[in-house]
Amino acid sequence: MDIIELQVSEEQKNERIDKFLSTYNGEWSRSQVQIWIKEGSVKVNDNPVKTNYKCQPQDRIVVVIPDPEPLDVVAEQMNLDIYYEDQDVLVVNKPKGMVVHPAPGHMSGTLVNGLMAHCQDLSGINGVLRPGIVHRIDKDTSGLLMVAKNDMAHESLVDQLVNKTVTRRYKAIVHGSIQHDHGTINAPIGRDKVDRQSMTVTNVSSKEAVTHFNVIERYDNFTFVECQLETGRTHQIRVHMKYIGYPLVGDPKYGPKKTLPINGQALHAGILGFEHPRTKEYLEFEAPLPLEFQQVLEQIKNNH
Incomplete structure (x- = not known):
């Protein structure tokens, strides 16, 4: 356990304490500092404060850094x-x-x-x-x-997710033939009040959820689509595609029981792009469809 004492200068007046401390030591992330503050490991003039406390000149700040939690x-x-x-x-x-x-x-x-x-x-x-x-x-x-x-890096990547600047594109096979070439599903997602292990479109205790989709190819009873996430809610693509009437093939939770021979939902996070936290260069990567996914797609094409 380390104990560090600091004093606020006139120039640092009215600066939030979490920003003050993370600026003081580049090794301390703002998120980590906020955790210490909430745990009571940070005191100002011998008193605990909240993360939005505004520092005042001559404030005496004591930070008790706990020993690392064993992994x-x-x-x-x-x-x-x-x-x-x-x-x-x-x-x-x-x-x-x-x-x-x-x-x-x-x-x-x-x-x-x-x-x-x-x-x-x-x-x-x-x-x-x-x-x-x-x-x-x-x-x-x-x-x-x-x-x-x-x-x-963690804080930068989380900020990009929050600001919706990360590229996340998925390939999926769904039941039914989607007639629109592309579309946007804007429907809030929350915990299902009956089945607490499932998510559903609801206005009760829900969060904004937006999914864009493009049709890649149509078949008799199936559609091969690409979905792009604007938000990242639990089971978002699976819930949204079921909501518009086109559940994912193989989905044990949100899809029909009789489906194609595939272990779990036909969903693949194929494209990921983000700004590098340090260099600020945009990086984008693409992973090919896994073999099982390709085989199911081939079976659908042959039947078609």
Whole structure:
């Protein structure tokens, strides 16, 4: 445990305390500082404050930096499909069937377990069970994910997600023949009040959700589409496509029971683009459709 004492100067008057502290030490991210403040590890003139406290000249600030929380997630050697990596970010192509981070019932075999064996420098903003994880895709969805290797990168990538500047394009096969070449689904998503494990379009305790789609090819009873996320809600594409009457092929939660022979939903996060947190260069990556997805698509074409 480290204890650091600071004093506010006249020039720093009215600066938010979380900004003041993150500026003081470039190694402290603003998110991390906010956590310390909420935990009571930051005091001003011997009193706890809120994250929006405005510093005043001669304020005496004491920061108690707790010892790092031991990471109780086991590193596991895996053959990860890394598309890009540098000191700040990593882009990985997650296979279908892999859970992104540990949770009750899935404490091993997750992407995080593999990432921890691959590299030790992952951001800690999301805690010990989700180091480096900026966004997620479902277990049975394959495709590209960006991973933060430090808190600076994590904050930048999260800001880009919030500002809707990250490119996330998915390929999907849905039931039914969509007659419109393209469209936008703007419908809020929240927890299903009956089935708490499912999401649904609702105005109750919901969040804005926007999905754009383009038809790639139509078949007798199926459509091959590309969906672009503007927001990133849990199960968003799966819920939205069901909402407009075209549920995903193979989706065990939101689709019909009788479907094509595929393990889980036919959904692939194929294109991912973002601004590099340090260089500010726009990077974009594309992962091809996995074999199982291609085989189902070929079967549909042959039947058509």
